[in-house]
Amino acid sequence: CLGFFDSVNDPAVANVLFDTAKQWLQSKGMEAMDGPINFGDRDKWWGLMVEGFDKEPMYGMSFNPSYYEALFEGYGFQNFYNQFYYAMNVEDPLPEKFAERFAKFNAKPGYEAKHVKIAHLDKYAGDFATVYNAAWAQHGEAKEITKEQVMKLFNKMKPIMDERTVWFAYYKEEPIAMFINIPDLNQYFKHFNGKLGWMQKLHLVWMKFRGVNKRLTGLAFGVVPKYQALGVDSYLIYACGQFVQGKGWYEQYEMGWAGDWNPKMVNIYKSLGGKQSRRMVTYRFIFDNLHRFERHPEMDYK
Incomplete structure (x- = not known):
């Protein structure tokens, strides 16, 4: 992978960096490079911004000069996948079908949606690991995570956590979905x-106490596979929205990126x-045409 890329608007300069990365990766037995990624998990500083330069970046979001797109594509990088961000106003009415699904699950015995309590984060760390590993790790899109790792996070x-915006759904007290903002x-x-x-840090605590931050961002969302396609996602989102809306706590909401796969x-x-607010691209460059380029496969939900 290629990361921490920074260059003036000159293909000759950028190509020296690309060539150097390529040669080093080849020496390690690699046959392609993806980028730009800034090492670590895909939730932060991943991909190249190609649309959305008119907006302030959210924390953890790539924000690069617009000419980088031409530098990457001029070298021969191809679009491995798009990363779409969507945004909305917190007070935008939620769709009627979300309300209907919320009412349906709310009337069913055993289903419950609730926000976390800071005093009991240890319990929710386990719930997060359960949902995350079922929803993401088993599809090969992420490594499995332990309760201890989540607790560190x-x-x-x-x-800075606002317990009012971190939600889980349960069935008979077993975690089945999460909506982390x-x-x-x-x-x-x-x-x-x-x-x-x-x-x-004192200033941050003061600003948090005063509620001056009106922007909310999505960090993680997932539903345990056997509960997908049932409407649990709508149930959980509506429960959170119903709780947060009308309070004046936040004004804008931007969701974490979703790949076109x-x-x-x-x-x-x-x-x-949500309306598309930004687009990032994760590129791939195949060394010496050893393999045919293929875009990221669509996620298998089975």
Whole structure:
């Protein structure tokens, strides 16, 4: 993979970087390179922004000069997959079919949707791991995650987590879906001039207490496979929306990216009323034409 790419608008300069990465990867036995990715999981700083330059970036989102697209494609990189972001106003009415599904599940014994309690994050760490591993890891789209790893993540998120926007759905007390949203950290960090000392941390706590951050971003969403296609996704989203709307806590909501290889997730975003706000591209470059280029396969929901 190729990451941390930074170049002036000059193909000759960019090609030196691409060539160097290619040669190093070939020396390690690789036959292709994907990029730009900034190493780690796909939830942060992944892909090249090609649409959406007129909007402030959310925390964890790639934000690069627009000419990078021409540099990558001029070298021979091809579009491996698109990453779509969707946005909406928090107070936008939710679709009627979401309300109908919410009412249906709310009337069924055993189903429950609720937001987390910060005091009991240990329990929710286990619930997160259960849903994540069933919804994503088993499809080969991510590595399995342990409760301990999730707890480390939750502890890092704790200072900025809003328990009112982190939701789980249960059936007979077993976790079956999750809808994880957090305030956009860039709405805090943009005031700190690149610093994060104790003064900035106190300022962050003050801003959180005052509720000055009006932007919410999607972090994770998933439904255990055997509960997919039943409407549990709509049930959970509507439960969260019904709770958050009308309170003035947030004004804008931007969902985490969905790959074009995951049409079910893209359709959920669209059916919710989201409008495409940005597009990233993850590129692939095949070395020496050793293999035929193929785009990322569509997700198998079986």
